[in-house]
Amino acid sequence: MTNLLTVxxxxxxxxxxxxxxxxxxxxxxxxxxxxxxxHCLTRVATPHVNYLLACAALSIMGLAPVLTFxxxxxxxxxxxxxxxxxxxxxxxxxxxxxxxxxxxxVSSISHTAPPLSFxxxxxxxxxxxxxxxxxxxxxxxxxAERLRLKLNRxxxxxxxxxxxxxxxxxxxxxPVRLLVSSLVQAPAVVGWLRPVVLVPVGALAGLxxxxxxxxxxxxxxxxxxxxxxxxxxxxxxxxxxFYHPAVWWVSDHIRVERxxxxxxxxxxxxxxxxxxxxALAELESTRSLHATAALAAxxxxxxxxxxxxxxxxxxxxxxxxLSALAANAILLSIxxxxxxxxQPAPQPKFEVASIKPSDVQGFMIVRPLRDRxxxxxxxxxxxENAYTVQSFQILGGPDWINSDHYAINATxxxxxxxxxxFLMLRSLLEDRFQLKIHxxxxxxxxxxxxxxxxxxxxxxPREGSCVSPExxxxxxxGGGRLAPPSQDQLPASRCGSIGVMLQLPGAxxxxxxxxxxxxxxxxxxxxxxxxxxxxxxxxxxxxxxxFLPDExxxxxxxPPPESEEARNPTIPTIHTALQQQLGLRLESSKAPVxxxxxxxxxxxxxx
Numbered sequence: 001m002t003n004l005l006t007v008x009x010x011x012x013x014x015x016x017x018x019x020x021x022x023x024x025x026x027x028x029x030x031x032x033x034x035x036x037x038x039h040c041l042t043r044v045a046t047p048h049v050n051y052l053l054a055c056a057a058l059s060i061m062g063l064a065p066v067l068t069f070x071x072x073x074x075x076x077x078x079x080x081x082x083x084x085x086x087x088x089x090x091x092x093x094x095x096x097x098x099x100x101x102x103x104x105x106v107s108s109i110s111h112t113a114p115p116l117s118f119x120x121x122x123x124x125x126x127x128x129x130x131x132x133x134x135x136x137x138x139x140x141x142x143x144a145e146r147l148r149l150k151l152n153r154x155x156x157x158x159x160x161x162x163x164x165x166x167x168x169x170x171x172x173x174x175p176v177r178l179l180v181s182s183l184v185q186a187p188a189v190v191g192w193l194r195p196v197v198l199v200p201v202g203a204l205a206g207l208x209x210x211x212x213x214x215x216x217x218x219x220x221x222x223x224x225x226x227x228x229x230x231x232x233x234x235x236x237x238x239x240x241x242f243y244h245p246a247v248w249w250v251s252d253h254i255r256v257e258r259x260x261x262x263x264x265x266x267x268x269x270x271x272x273x274x275x276x277x278x279a280l281a282e283l284e285s286t287r288s289l290h291a292t293a294a295l296a297a298x299x300x301x302x303x304x305x306x307x308x309x310x311x312x313x314x315x316x317x318x319x320x321x322l323s324a325l326a327a328n329a330i331l332l333s334i335x336x337x338x339x340x341x342x343q344p345a346p347q348p349k350f351e352v353a354s355i356k357p358s359d360v361q362g363f364m365i366v367r368p369l370r371d372r373x374x375x376x377x378x379x380x381x382x383x384e385n386a387y388t389v390q391s392f393q394i395l396g397g398p399d400w401i402n403s404d405h406y407a408i409n410a411t412x413x414x415x416x417x418x419x420x421x422f423l424m425l426r427s428l429l430e431d432r433f434q435l436k437i438h439x440x441x442x443x444x445x446x447x448x449x450x451x452x453x454x455x456x457x458x459x460x461p462r463e464g465s466c467v468s469p470e471x472x473x474x475x476x477x478g479g480g481r482l483a484p485p486s487q488d489q490l491p492a493s494r495c496g497s498i499g500v501m502l503q504l505p506g507a508x509x510x511x512x513x514x515x516x517x518x519x520x521x522x523x524x525x526x527x528x529x530x531x532x533x534x535x536x537x538x539x540x541x542x543x544x545x546x547f548l549p550d551e552x553x554x555x556x557x558x559p560p561p562e563s564e565e566a567r568n569p570t571i572p573t574i575h576t577a578l579q580q581q582l583g584l585r586l587e588s589s590k591a592p593v594x595x596x597x598x599x600x601x602x603x604x605x606x607x
Contacts, residue, residue, distance in 0.1 A: 017119025019069045020126050023244060026064045030057055031246035047260035054253040055230070061247055062237040126243065133239035140235065144190045147198060152181040159204055163197065163216055169269045170220045178216075180204065187215050189222045192229040211279035214271045221262035231258075256304075263305055280305055347427045348420055353410035355432055355604045360405060368421040372411040378402055379433065379601070386426040387437070389596055391555075392444070392528050397598035406604065436600040444593040446530040447586040449520055457583035458541035465542045466495035466512025498522040498543060500556075506571050507556050509545040519543065526574065527586075528554045530593050535584065547577035 034057035038050065045053070154160070155178040163178045174195065181198040188198045197219045204212060222228065234251055241247045266276055350373070364377035366385045375382065379401040383394055410428065412421070429435040496518060498511035509522065516538070520531040548571040549556040578584040 013123050014119050015069055015072045016126075017122045018072055019065050020122055020243075021119075022068050023061075023065050023241065026068070027061055027241070027244040027246040030060050030064065031250060033057075034250060047257045047264060051254065051257035051261050054250055054257060057250045058234065058237055058247070058254060061241060061244075061250065065241070129242050130240055133242050134236075137232075137235045137239055141232075147181060147183055147188075148179075148190050148196050151183050152179040152198065154178070155180050155199065155204060159212075162213065163220075166213060166216055166220055166269075170217060170224055170265065172220050172224045174223065176220065176223060187219050189219050189228055192226065192232075195223045195228065197223075207279060207282060208275070210272055210275040211282070214266060214276035215279050217266045217269050217271055218262050218276075221265035222258075224265070225258075225261065227258055227262075230254075259305060260308070263308070347430075348424050349427045349431075350410040350424045351413040353408065353428055353432070355428075356407050358405040358407040360407075364405070366425075368418045371413065371415050373408065373421045373425060374410075375408040376405060378405055379429075382406075382408070382425060382429060383435070383437075383596070383598075386422055386429055387596055388422070389594075390524055390528075390530075392524075392530065393593065393595045395440075395442075395595050395597045397601055400603070401598075401601065404603075432604040434600060434602040435598070437596045437598050440595050440597050441592045442595050443590050444530065444595070446532055446589050446591045446593065447523070447527060448532045448534045448589050449523070450534045450585050450587060451536075452579045452583045452585045454579070455583050456535065456537060457581065458537065458539075459544075461513045461540050461542050466497075468495050496540075500526060502549075502556065506546055506548040506559075507553070507574075509543060511543045513540045514543045515540055526553050526555055530591070531586075532589075532591065543582075545574075545577055545581055547572055547574040550574070 034053065038045070038053060041049065041053075155163075160178050163176060167173075167176060177194075177196045179196055179198050180201055180203075182201050184198050185200050187200070187203070190196050190198060197216065199212075199215075203215075207215075234254060238247060238251055263276075267273060358376050360376055364381050366375040366377055366381060367373070380391060380394060380397075383389070383401075384391060408425075408428070410424065412424065416424075495513040496511070496515060498509055498514060498518060500507070500509050500522060502508075507526075509526070511518075516533050516535060520533045523531040547553075549558045550573045551558065553574055572580060575586055578586060
């Protein structure tokens with residue numbers, strides 16, 4: 001049970017569940033397009049064309065979930081920095097609080113996504129069904145191998161020679177053995193690389209030679225068309241997408257058209273149509289329901305085929321298996337449950353919240369405390385903290401979200417963690433600012449962080465470089481912030497958190513026991529651009545980086561051109577400082593970045 005719970009909590013489970021639900025409409029759409037094309041070609045299409053069309057439809061059905069699963073995958077810029085470089089919290093929400101904000105919170109922006117518990121049930125249902133039908137496919141393969149090896153004997157030499165002559169007529173180049181089997185009641189082909197034609201005991205002696213030759217030509221047509229291999233792949237798709245009736249419907253079309261194609265090949269090889277029809281009629285009267293191997297490339301209605309060969313009209317109708325009807329009922333149940341039974345959980349809200357315009361245009365701050373949140377900043381910064389993104393990930397919106405500042409004083413009434421406070425801030429923005437947003441993925445400029453030619457110069461962690469909080473202490477705000485200009489040293493921050501401050505004569509970044517993911521997150525804030533970790537460094541290090549802000553550090557303004565700092569050539573820019581002090585280098589590139597697009601926002605309603 002523990003292992004099952006562990007598996008159900010894996011990120012791929014949610015992706016797979018959404019993929020399976022998406023295939024509900026994808027399968028219907030593919031089937032409708034297939035049916036429309038087939039209807040348009042009714043009068044001109046041959047069985048071969050219909051067969052290729054059905055195979056194409058089933059192939060697209062098999063590829064659609066693979067493509068969907070791939071597109072639903074997170075788009076990391078590098079394996080080591082998926083969360084840090086793209087969907088990262090802003091620098092003001094760093095430290096322990098930021099660690100509590102998982103990427104799952106970002107996905108909750110889409111209120112239409114089914115809950116994780118429902119997706120886990122969908123995946124569990126699919127795994128059970130797929131495993132059961134996969135065992136059926138494996139069982140069919142075992143049965144086919146048993147037919148090849150057990151209870152059979154080589155056919156008389158004259159009939160093997162006859163089969164070789166028929167191979168030449170049908171242009172089949174591979175060696176084919178003819179075996180007489182006591183386990184089949186109708187001719188069947190088993191195998192792809194080393195195909196074997198199985199005929200029932202007594203068939204070679206009980207049917208006229210011309211009818212036997214016609215039946216052997218039909219089986220050789222299956223071999224020429226590689227039908228055994230295609231049938232195996234067809235069974236695999238059925239096993240994996242068993243829950244969609246459209247898959248079974250298209251698959252049944254393939255089986256019917258496959259037999260008609262082979263019938264046409266038999267006629268094209270100058271076989272007598274009347275003898276062939278009589279042979280099929282004889283099989284119709286003798287074979288049982290389980291006449292052939294589970295994976296043998298046989299199927300279709302013999303009576304319909306006989307009527308077609310005889311030139312009589314016969315309604316072309318594809319059977320709809322009982323298993324597909326059951327799958328249809330399950331499908332409708334899943335759709336009903338997904339659309340009506342699941343309601344999104346309400347977001348937490350503050351007990352009391354006050355929003356007032358602020359005249360403070362200097363340093364901005366968003367401060368989550370034990371039972372309240374206080375802030376004085378622009379709306380853009382509120383969005384950054386509430387939705388766990390950085391400034392460059394927010395697109396759209398009016399200019400006043402950057403210029404107008406607001407003071408927020410909100411209380412919860414009970415002690416609340418930072419992650420919950422930021423969710424409450426999200427609700428506050430949606431209620432009071434009428435904020436509406438959506439996710440997109442856009443190609444944006446990024447920086448790739450790579451080792452410099454001189455090699456990494458990351459100092460090993462030392463004792464006393466950072467402060468570890470008490471295990472039972474409530475996580476107060478600290479570290480990972482942009483401090484106002486000062487000549488004082490930045491106080492020791494929490495371990496794993498980076499402090500950024502303006503100093504004279506430049507800027508300073510400092511932290512102890514820093515992971516690379518936290519460093520690229522802070523660099524993303526300073527540079528206002530996503531940073532990708534391509535260093536390969538997986539350990540911890542102590543950080544001290546001194547640099548002079550310039551046009552690339554848009555968050556930290558550069559000093560005036562006439563100032564002493566700007567004229568001092570000994571103060572390096574951040575690009576140079578990274579190489580000289582840490583042995584790191586930034587390379588410009590472009591990559592897909594997850595962004596938030598503001599659809600609607602208004603100035604806040606009165607308190």
